[in-house]
Each structure stands twice: as structure tokens, then as C-alpha cells.
Amino acid sequence: MSVVVPECCDDLKRERGRCLFNKEELTNILDGGPKLTEKRRRIEKMLINTPELFDDVSPDYLSHEDRYSNELRKATQLMTTLEKNGFTYNDAVTTGTGLWLLMDGNPLSLHISMFLDTIKGQSNPQQLQEWLPLAEKFKIIGTYAQTELGHGTFVRGLETTATYDSTTKEFVLHSPTITATKWWPGALGKTSNHAVVMAQLYLGGKCYGPHIFMVQLRDLETHRTLPGIVVGEIGPRLGMNSNDNGFLQFNHHRIPLTNMFMKHSQVTEDGKYVKPLHSKLSYGTMVQTRVGIVYHASRELSRALIIAIRYSAVRHQSEMVPGDPEPQILDYQTQQYKLLPHLASFFALRFSARALLEVFIGTSAGLGSGKMNMLPELHALSSGLKAVATNDAVKGTDICRLACGGHGYLSSSNLPRIYTAIAAGITYEGENTVLFLQVARYLIKSFRASSQGQTLPFSVSYLRVQPPSSHAPLMSDRGLVDALGAGVRWMVGEAERRLQQLVDSGHSPHAAWNACSVHLVQCADAHTRYYICEQFVDAVSKLGETVSSGVHEVLRQLCRLYILHRVIQTAGILLRCGAVDGKALTSIEEEECHLLATLRIQAVSIVDAIDIKDVFLKSTLGAWDGNVYQRIYEEAQKSPLNKSDVTQGYYQYLRPLMKANL
Numbered sequence: 013m014s015v016v017v018p019e020c021c022d023d024l025k026r027e028r029g030r031c032l033f034n035k036e037e038l039t040n041i042l043d044g045g046p047k048l049t050e051k052r053r054r055i056e057k058m059l060i061n062t063p064e065l066f067d068d069v070s071p072d073y074l075s076h077e078d079r080y081s082n083e084l085r086k087a088t089q090l091m092t093t094l095e096k097n098g099f100t101y102n103d104a105v106t107t108g109t110g111l112w113l114l115m116d117g118n119p120l121s122l123h124i125s126m127f128l129d130t131i132k133g134q135s136n137p138q139q140l141q142e143w144l145p146l147a148e149k150f151k152i153i154g155t156y157a158q159t160e161l162g163h164g165t166f167v168r169g170l171e172t173t174a175t176y177d178s179t180t181k182e183f184v185l186h187s188p189t190i191t192a193t194k195w196w197p198g199a200l201g202k203t204s205n206h207a208v209v210m211a212q213l214y215l216g217g218k219c220y221g222p223h224i225f226m227v228q229l230r231d232l233e234t235h236r237t238l239p240g241i242v243v244g245e246i247g248p249r250l251g252m253n254s255n256d257n258g259f260l261q262f263n264h265h266r267i268p269l270t271n272m273f274m275k276h277s278q279v280t281e282d283g284k285y286v287k288p289l290h291s292k293l294s295y296g297t298m299v300q301t302r303v304g305i306v307y308h309a310s311r312e313l314s315r316a317l318i319i320a321i322r323y324s325a326v327r328h329q330s331e332m333v334p335g336d337p338e339p340q341i342l343d344y345q346t347q348q349y350k351l352l353p354h355l356a357s358f359f360a361l362r363f364s365a366r367a368l369l370e371v372f373i374g375t376s377a378g379l380g381s382g383k384m385n386m387l388p389e390l391h392a393l394s395s396g397l398k399a400v401a402t403n404d405a406v407k408g409t410d411i412c413r414l415a416c417g418g419h420g421y422l423s424s425s426n427l428p429r430i431y432t433a434i435a436a437g438i439t440y441e442g443e444n445t446v447l448f449l450q451v452a453r454y455l456i457k458s459f460r461a462s463s464q465g466q467t468l469p470f471s472v473s474y475l476r477v478q479p480p481s482s483h484a485p486l487m488s489d490r491g492l493v494d495a496l497g498a499g500v501r502w503m504v505g506e507a508e509r510r511l512q513q514l515v516d517s518g519h520s521p522h523a524a525w526n527a528c529s530v531h532l533v534q535c536a537d538a539h540t541r542y543y544i545c546e547q548f549v550d551a552v553s554k555l556g557e558t559v560s561s562g563v564h565e566v567l568r569q570l571c572r573l574y575i576l577h578r579v580i581q582t583a584g585i586l587l588r589c590g591a592v593d594g595k596a597l598t599s600i601e602e603e604e605c606h607l608l609a610t611l612r613i614q615a616v617s618i619v620d621a622i623d624i625k626d627v628f629l630k631s632t633l634g635a636w637d638g639n640v641y642q643r644i645y646e647e648a649q650k651s652p653l654n655k656s657d658v659t660q661g662y663y664q665y666l667r668p669l670m671k672a673n674l
């Protein structure tokens with residue numbers, strides 16, 4: 013399939029004619045440099061030239077089973093195409109391209125992410141040597157099986173047991189209750205023949221907590237389930253129904269001692285336990301995936317924004333001035349207010365994802381040499397950013413759908429599928445409220461440590477009792493970010509005060525925590541957003557030295573919008589702590605409206621620069637040419653109901669009803 017860039021409609025031509033910046037330069041910034049843009053485009057070209065990767069029929073028209081098979085067909089084709097052309101699976105993930113072809117629930121996604129990452133991050137050298145080549149070459153196919161019917165969040169509460177039998181040097185895996193059934197893991201139902209399984213380790217009758225085990229589930233020749241194992245698919249879900257999310261039960265199933273992942277903790281042949289350097293090292297795959305999800309959420313949000321912003325430039329509705337031609341709906345301030353702050357969010361998340369990745373790489377390098385001290389900060393940052401990124405992507409994607417009116421509700425807009433896929437991100441890999449509470453725990457600990465004069469890690473250093481000696485004027489970007497920081501400091505101080513007050517009046521610390529948890533979640537959210545603002549301002553000011561003035565101006569405007577919007581959202585707190593006054597807020601609101609109108613002028617060009625091709629957008633509303641109505645009409649013709657003029661349903665039900673004497 014070759015891509016011919018079509019002529020675009022007059023509306024979009026006019027929009028593009030107003031572009032005052034170098035789009036390619038902005039594309040390079042978003043990709044992380046010109047080399048990465050070039051690499052992404054090479055991958056895209058290769059994928060576009062592989063027709064087997066594209067659907068002939070929308071998954072919506074397929075049966076549950078055909079939908080799964082079709083996605084599996086494309087997933088396997090994707091992997092072989094990448095391999096043959098010298099790319100890795102990771103290349104397709106990090107560029108988003110592979111995901112976009114398969115975001116109806118790619119049944120190999122857990123294999124190439126959490127299964128491989130667990131092998132890489134949790135194996136001892138022998139295990140790595142044995143399992144990695146097999147998994148990389150798809151000789152074994154696996155998933156990450158942790159969540160159970162009874163417990164997802166509370167990992168310490170998992171019920172699956174792995175009991176060591178020193179006489180045979182084996183672990184006996186068992187699901188003692190119905191609630192111990194593994195439930196949810198992607199690709200567990202029918203695709204995987206292996207799984208990394210989280211189970212409670214028992215040695216000599218004593219429980220040592222959750223540990224990870226490599227478990228073969230199916231025969232490698234026949235693909236039949238092995239004895240002692242029950243496995244199946246869990247049925248339809250809100251979205252991603254081409255995946256085979258599964259269930260799994262063990263009935264005293266035996267695996268060799270060497271199948272416990274032993275990089276961090278070990279069990280000796282005679283059943284002795286060797287402790288890890290940090291008790292949460294076995295949660296490493298989850299942390300790594302949270303980092304990936306921040307990127308993933310920003311990418312999905314960007315697809316929705318491209319669709320909604322292009323559509324808003326093509327769609328004309330009503331009269332702004334009586335008797336005048338119908339304006340583009342993007343000219344309505346309310347439409348700009350719906351979309352443009354989310355466009356700013358996308359950029360903010362992209363820069364923050366990059367900063368988080370650096371922290372992840374730094375921390376991982378430290379772990380390699382036994383340094384554990386950065387782990388709590390990485391856990392807090394990755395938890396907070398995963399939660400904010402998915403919350404905002406879900407909200408933003410839905411706003412994009414609403415901003416497209418009725419047509420946004422069409423499957424062919426692709427907005428419903430983007431929404432249902434990313435909506436799961438709020439829940440999977442740590443439910444967002446729960447992750448925020450982890451961040452809050454870190455904030456309160458840090459606040460208390462700082463009150464005792466201890467130095468704080470970089471991401472929370474602004475919490476120290478003495479305000480930072482920033483002299484930036486309030487209305488500058490830095491000044492407003494400092495005001496937001498003062499707001500968080502006040503909120504955390506207030507949370508700490510309330511916790512202490514409850515404890516002083518006789519509540520247990522745990523009861524006090526629960527009684528303050530609504531406020532604590534707000535603290536965590538505000539802290540993470542403060543961090544995002546900081547990263548955005550830093551990134552834009554650093555780029556200022558290297559980019560052309562047109563691109564710098566656009567980035568500056570987006571950053572400004574993000575900050576102004578955040579200040580308005582936090583107005584109540586900022587007024588209460590005295591960081592801003594009513595007069596400042598009024599001028600911030602006015603400036604936001606002004607900025608919306610400014611950004612509107614180049615909005616289409618900005619989303620063009622995100623550079624996602626039509627074949628990856630998969631949207632009747634968002635295509636490059638803006639030929640919206642023709643595309644919607646053509647898609648409707650593909651409905652199976654349109655194959656015949658009169659359907660079977662007419663003869664079976666409607667006609668008898670019409671003929672009945674009611």
C-alpha cells in the first residue's frame with residue numbers, strides 16, 4: 013500500500029497557510045531529535061508497505077473469536093515484519109506505530125512488554141541465558157499474571173501459593189480459593205504458553221510474601237493446557253476486545269526450583285531464603301511499565317487531539333454573527349477551551365515522560381551497583397505521572413469526542429476505540445487513586461523529614477519549610493509555577509496538620525490516614541502537576557537556545573496555557589494560601605482567553621507537526637485532507653446491514669408485528 017498525500021480541503025489549506033513555524037522542527041522535538049523522526053518514518057514506511065497489517069473489515073463487524081484471530085494475525089505479522097527489517101519490537105512500541113495498528117488489544121503486547129521486561133529485570137544470569145533468547149524469538153510466549161479475582165491492588169494479599177518441596181526441589185503452585193484465580197492478565201486466555209506468576213512464597217511453613225515464578229501453561233507442540241492448570245478467557249470488556257484477557261488456576265502444579273526468578277531474592281536447594289537488597293525490587297516490572305504508560309497515554313491523547321482539531325477546522329455550524337456564513341466550530345471560544353488546554357497537556361506529558369525516563373534509567377543504573385536510595389523517589393514519580401497521564405488522557409480523549417458532536421460517537425471517528433483503550437489505563441498497572449496514595453505517603457514522609465532538617469530528594473525539595481528564594485515576578489512562568497509549588501506546600505502542610513490532629517485526639521495513624529485520604533490524593537495530584545509544570549518550563553527554556561523563534565514561540569504559548577489553566581484549576585487553594593489574589597486571577601483568566609485565540613490560529617499546524625499518518629489515526633474525522641463527509645458516508649456503506657435492502661429481521665420480526673392484530 014503506498015500513501016499518496018491527497019489535496020486537502022479549502023478549510024485545512026487555509027489553516028496550514030497560516031503556519032508561522034517550522035513544522036519539521038517541532039516534529040523532531042516531539043520525537044526526541046531528527047534521527048528519531050527519521051527512524052520512526054522508516055518504520056512507518058515499512059509497515060505501510062505491509063498490507064497484511066491493515067484491516068479489511070472493521071473489528072466491530074467481526075465475531076468475538078474472529079476479532080481475536082484477526083488481531084493475532086496482525087500482531088504476528090507485525091513482529092515478523094519488524095524482525096525481518098532489522099527493527100526490534102521496542103522500536104514499534106516507542107514510536108507508537110506498532111501500537112496504533114493493533115490498539116484493539118494486541119495479544120502479543122504483554123509478551124513484548126511485561127513478560128520480556130520481567131525476564132530481563134528479574135532473572136539471574138543462568139535464567140537470563142535460558143529464557144531471554146526463547147522469549148525474544150517467540151519460542152515461548154508469555155504474559156504477566158499477578159492480579160487475582162480477589163486482589164489486584166493489594167499485592168501482599170494475593171492468595172496463590174508457591175510452596176517449596178525440598179525433597180523434589182520443586183515449588184508447588186496452588187490456587188486455594190476461587191478468589192485466588194488469576195484474573196485479567198492480557199493474552200493469558202488463549203495466546204500464552206508461559207506466564208510470569210506472582211505467588212506467595214512458602215518455605216518450611218513460613219510465608220515470605222509475593223515472589224515471581226516462570227510457569228509453563230501449555231504444551232509447546234499441541235498448545236494444550238498442561239495438567240494441574242486451568243486457563244481460559246474472561247469474556248467481553250469495555251474495550252480492547254481483540255485481546256484474550258484470561259483466568260488461571262493451579263491445582264498443586266509443580267515447577268522446578270530454578271523457575272523462581274532469582275536475581276534479587278533466592279531460595280537455596282535446602283530451602284533457605286536469601287533476602288533481596290530492597291523488599292520491593294520484585295515490583296520492578298510494574299514500575300517500568302508505569303513509565304511506558306506515561307508515553308502511551310500522551311500518544312493516545314495526541315491521536316484524539318489531531319482528530320478533533322482537524323475536524324473542528326472543517327466543521328461549520330450555526331451563526332456567530334446573524335446572517336454571516338457559518339463559522340468553523342474551532343472559532344468558538346468554548347470549542348478552543350475544550351481542546352487547546354488538552355493540546356498543551358499533551359506537550360506537558362511528553363516532556364515529563366522524557367524526564368521520568370531519565371530518572372528511571374538513572375535509578376536502574378544505581379540498582380545495578382547496589383544503590384537503592386533513589387527507588388522511593390522513582391516509585392513516587394512513576395506512580396504520580398502514570399496516574400495524571402492516564403487521567404488526563406482519558407478526560408482529554410472524551411472531551412475530543414464530545415467536541416466532535418454526534419460524529420465523535422461514530423466508531424469510524426476512532427475516538428470511541430482510543431477512549432476505551434486508554435480508559436483501562438486508569439485501572440491497570442496500579443489503580444490511580446491507589447497510586448496517588450503512594451505518592452501522598454512519600455510527600456508526608458518527605459515533609460516530616462524536612463521539618464527535622466533533613467535534605468530532600470530533588471522532586472520534593474520545594475516542600476522544605478523555608479520557601480525557595482525565587483524572585484521571579486508572579487506573572488512570569490516561573491513565578492506562577494512557584495505559586496503552584498507554594499500551593500502544594502500548603503496542602504501537604506495542611507494534610508500533615510490534620511493527620512497529627514487526629515492522632516493527637518486518639519485516632520490510630522491508619523485511621524487518621526483514611527480520614528484524610530481525599531485531601532491526600534489531592535496533594536499527590538497537585539504535587540505531580542507541579543512537577544509536570546516544572547519539566548515543561550525547563551524543557552521550553554532549554555530548547556529556547558537551540559530552536560527557531562517560530563517553534564519556540566509556539567512551545568512558549570503552549571507552556572503558558574498549561575500553567576495558566578493549572579492556576580485557574582487550583583484557584584481555591586492558591587487563594588487560601590495567599591499565593592495569588594483575586595486581581596491576579598482575573599488577569600490570568602483574561603490572559604487564558606487571549607491565548608486560546610492566539611493558539612487557535614496555528615492549532616491545525618501544531619497537530620500536523622505531531623505527524624501521525626492517516627493509516628495510524630484510522631479516523632473518518634481526522635484525516636489529513638479533511639474530506640470528512642465523504643469518508644463518513646463511505647464507511648457507513650460497509651455496514652453488513654447495508655448488504656441487502658431488506659434484512660432477515662424484517663421477515664422474522666417486523667412484518668409479523670405489522671400484520672398482528674394488536
Ligand SMILES: CCCCC/C=C\C/C=C\C/C=C\C/C=C\CCCC(=O)SCCNC(=O)CCNC(=O)[C@H](O)C(C)(C)COP(=O)(O)OP(=O)(O)OC[C@H]1O[C@@H](n2cnc3c(N)ncnc32)[C@H](O)[C@@H]1OP(=O)(O)O
Nearest residue numbers: 121125158164165167292295304305308391440441442453
Ligand atoms: C505493545 C504494547 C507494549 C507497551 C508497553 C509499554 C507501555 C504500556 C503501553 C500500553 C499498554 C498496553 C497494553 C498493556 C495492557 C495492560 C497492562 C496492565 C498490566 C497490569 O495491570 S499488571 C498488574 C499491575 N498491578 C499493580 O500495579 C498493583 C498495584 N499495587 C501495588 O503496586 C502495590 O501493592 C502498592 C503500590 C499498592 C503498595 O501497596 P502497600 O503499601 O500495601 O505495599 P507495601 O506495604 O508492601 O509497601 C511498603 C513500602 O513499599 C513502597 N513501595 C510499594 N511499591 C513500591 C515500588 N514499586 N517501588 C518502591 N517502593 C515501593 C511503599 O511506598 C511503602 O513505602 P514506605 O513504607 O516507605 O512508605
Ligand SMILES: Cc1cc2nc3c(=O)[nH]c(=O)nc-3n(C[C@H](O)[C@H](O)[C@H](O)COP(=O)(O)OP(=O)(O)OC[C@H]3O[C@@H](n4cnc5c(N)ncnc54)[C@H](O)[C@@H]3O)c2cc1C
Nearest residue numbers: 156157158159163164165196197198436439440441442445
Ligand atoms: C484492561 C486490563 C488489563 C489488565 N491486564 C493485567 C495484566 O496483564 N496482568 C495483571 O496481573 N493484571 C492485569 N490487570 C489487572 C489490573 O492490574 C487491576 O485491575 C488493577 O491493579 C486494580 O486492581 P483491582 O481490579 O483489584 O481493583 P481494586 O483494588 O479492587 O479497586 C476498586 C476500588 O477500590 C479502591 N481501593 C483499593 N484499594 C484501596 C486503598 N488501599 N485505598 C483506597 N482505595 C482503594 C480503588 O481506588 C478503586 O476505586 C488488567 C486490568 C485491566 C482492566
